[in-house]
Amino acid sequence: MAGVKPTMTVDLAGVAFPLPVLAASGCLGTGGEPTVVDLRRLGGVVTRSLTLEPRRGAPTPRMAETPSGLLSWTGLQNPGVEGFLVEDLPRLEQAGVPVVASIAGGGVEEFLRVTSLLQHRPGIVALEVYLGAPDEERGRGRPFAARLDRAVEVVGAVARMSRLPVFAKLPYLEPDLVETARACVRAGAHGLTLIGGVPGLAVDAERLRPELAAPIGLLSGPAIKPIALAAVHRVARELPEVPIMGVGGIATGRDAVEFLLAGAWAVQVGTAMLIDPAAPVEIARGILAYLKDKQLESPAALRGRLRVPGTSP
């Protein structure tokens, strides 16, 4: 097997990504902003979550740094799907990077209208349904993912309308993660993105105030990596045929390899890109080096290779 030249292309639900490392939602704007990273060196870009109309989002402060983490909530600020199609998508299409459009909405109808507007653009290869979005229709602002029936309703509706593969993005859910993931797949999701940010609170004891106006934000960054790995591992064991994008605290090639071993088919990089815009390039390089070292042909060869003695929780 000496001299194996690994191929880095991965296939998820019929979409070929040139590299197994994508930019996670919310960490590359909507794609139209200039950046110091060459977009062609990314496996793909997941956009900020797009709603039907432009959204102003939450008041500030929107972020706080916590140990090894970023706590933030922007309240889905985005230019709206039309704004994205006119202003941002052309730049991404020009760069030739595969675009996964993250979609959000306050209710099922909004998800559907956003879905319909994203169908016929050559640059968009898949949709990611953001189930962390607040359910304004039935959930009094709690995320769609918090209620299995609502998650299924949204994912099912989007999957029936979309001719593009649909990924459902879920947060870590206790105890229903696997059940919800399975229900999303039954409803028509072609793949899963695991995980969304973990709810968190930061407190300013001097001013007796929460650090964020929200006041609960979503924690991202290395602080949540073990949680995300646990999610990927649990779901991948139960649903080995379902493509999973692993996301949560990936900052190095080694982190990404850990996710692939736990069962992810590809990874997304979020917070690390805000710190080092070129992080995905380095991460892809790290995966390649690992594959060469282990004489493996592709990232898929790592999938689920984690050896678990006995049973795990």
Add this chain to the structure above:
Amino acid sequence: MKRVRAEVLSVRRLGAYHVLTIVAPEVAERARPGQFLSVAMPPHRAFLLRRHFSIHQASRRGGWAGTLEFAVEAQGPGTRWLAEVKPHRFLDVIGPLGKPFAYPARLTNCLLVCEGHGGAPISFLAQELRARGKRVDMLIGGATHDHVFKPIEAKRMAQTIRIATADGSMGEPGSVADLLPEMVEAVGAQVVYAAGPREMLRRVAELCVERRIPSQVALEERMACGMGQCFTCVVPVIRKDGSGYDHLRACTEGPVFNPARILWDRWMGEAPEPAPTPPEGFPVVRSWPG
């Protein structure tokens, strides 16, 4: 926007601040007052995010050509690390970022107002305005005399200067905002620039709106990436046509804004509910004089 590995030339203690000088010619030649730098933190630490600092000085000519200066107030783990960084260490720096202050084309009398580390960009601006033949008057302050940024240099650059400190340890007791109305009269200010705490900037904004003086302020908002990607550092800004307001990013659409267009109540958390747009729209604010 350039990303560079910049060598630290020196770290100087200056009252409550540390001023870092770094070598970054590609950034220095583009840098203008009001713009900022993004500095990466060391790896494998619990404080992850880049820190952002106003550019205090950019030397394009002479013996210091290609160097940049920025001021750090050591308050948290990141700024404490930077204050103790040793010369000849390399920093991962991205800049210049953000929109700079605009220079007036015709008007000449510029009043520059700052408190605390807001003095860093304001003193850079003073120097650039002087180089363009403008009259510069200054109103500077801080919590204590240690927090007044480079008062001697300011005295050298300004036609007239007044200083205020909260504890009265230098100049007059109080805020620079208390002295503002008098100072505007006394120097015949035609343009006002300001940087510093929100309370002070808001009072500058109110006075300038009332007296119809064009002004610009450099704001600070909590910022994760500094490059327009994360949408955390937004400020509520009234649209040019008055039809509503938008959350604009301090890092890319700012940090310099026309203060007359900022919804101060909302930005300062005093109106937590989304402010409705009045039926007649917001007052239209005339744009920066050409």
